Amino acid sequence: MNKVIYLKKRPEGKPQLSDFEIKEDQKPECGDGELLLETLYVSVDPYLRGRMRDEKSYIEPFKLDQPLESAVVAKVTESKNDDFNSGDYVMGMLQWKQIQTHSGKGLRKVDKDLAPLSAYLGVLGMTGLTAYFGLLDIGEPKEGETVLVSGAAGAVGSIVGQIAKIKGCKAIGIAGSDEKINLITEKFGFDSGINYSETDNMTAAIGNHAPDGVDVYFDNVGSYTLDAAMNNINRFGRVINCGAISLYNETEQPTGPRLETTIVKKSIKMQGFIVRNYEDRFEEGVQQLGKWLKEGKLKHEETIVDDFDQIPQAFIDLFDGKNKGKMVVKA
The missing domain is CATH 3.40.50.720 (NAD(P)-binding Rossmann-like Domain)
Structure with a gap:
């Protein structure tokens, strides 16, 4: 089975666990041109709170009874897409699912030998x-x-x-x-x-x-x-x-x-x-941040929470300042 986290209701004030629902779905199958992805690390960020409101903004609001999404690092476990191989690690805006299929559009490969995979959601990420x-x-x-x-x-x-x-x-x-x-x-x-x-x-x-x-x-x-x-x-x-x-x-x-x-x-x-706003310059930023990181001029701190089921609680904890550095959930 495949766990998926849905937005059950729109929060009023500070989000509560009751605003989320974890369901089990069937594991998807990889179709032509697609990738099968296993979620490894999930980013939780304060801006996601705005997407839980039913109002117009710079990004589409989350829909009720639909999976939430954020920046995710995943492993390609099966590929029917010529641009990716099984075993690749990728990062992109992905749904809060343990396993999911994807077209590959908008995903970028990340190098686990350059930095820890979780770093691509923090210092080398958004x-x-x-x-x-x-x-x-x-x-x-x-x-x-x-x-x-x-x-x-x-x-x-x-x-x-x-x-x-x-x-x-x-x-x-x-x-x-x-x-x-x-x-x-x-x-x-x-x-x-x-x-x-x-x-x-x-x-x-x-x-x-x-x-x-x-x-x-x-x-x-x-x-x-x-x-x-x-x-x-x-x-x-x-x-x-x-x-x-x-x-x-x-x-x-x-x-x-x-x-x-x-x-x-x-x-x-x-x-x-x-x-x-700077999407066309992301590679410039990643290269410079990576250089500073390699030179020891830049340090990063992470609060890593274990277990896919803890994603909603980790998100809520942001508003109580329980994170030091980037809050990431290890799925």
Whole structure:
């Protein structure tokens, strides 16, 4: 039998296990031109929460009573496709199924000898590419500048800080525990960190860590953290809106300070993006990230959860900050 994870109902607020359903289907058979894939590693990411809403966005929402999907590393166990061989390892957007067939379109081969397979869902995957293109293309960091990163111990944030250091910047991270602050400063090389769970005045805390102001803010959180960063932004500063995990489970439209006057007075560039905007440059990003990884300039952290059945719980745990680095499920 073949286990498949379906979206049973749309979450209200924070997702619950009852929003998902694990069913058993018949194992599929490989048809002409197809591949038979065995799921090895599954990526769970905060942006998937948006796809659980029935609303128009940059990507189609999940359908009820249909399998969910995300980035997956799989092994080709049978191939009737000339572009792939049995035994190849591939990565792509795949359904949450233990075994599935696929046309091969959109899949790319990955090399287990270059890096651990799970790394292709993190530092060499979408999260690494998100950090790379977001910081370098939108943030345009210059040597000697100060880069502030929220969600700094997460999959994207931890890589952003390291790239900032590679580019000669001062890197300050915001995370939710002393353990995570130690992680980003000791392993990832951030210059300092702010534990938001023990900070009453984030504006003042950022000011203490960045007395000369913030030149680039890479935002994974949104809300009050964005407000505090804007209170410390320098003239001609750049704000990269990558995510807003603090708001993903809100059931009403939040309100906050109006940022327009700050943006105008200080000539701030603020830009949101999704990594698919850079799809035609993915190979460039993977090659550079892989080079830095091989040279020891880039380190990565993973939280690997065992068992295919644990995918929904691992996803839910993201919203409680239980991951350090990339959250991956080993199927």
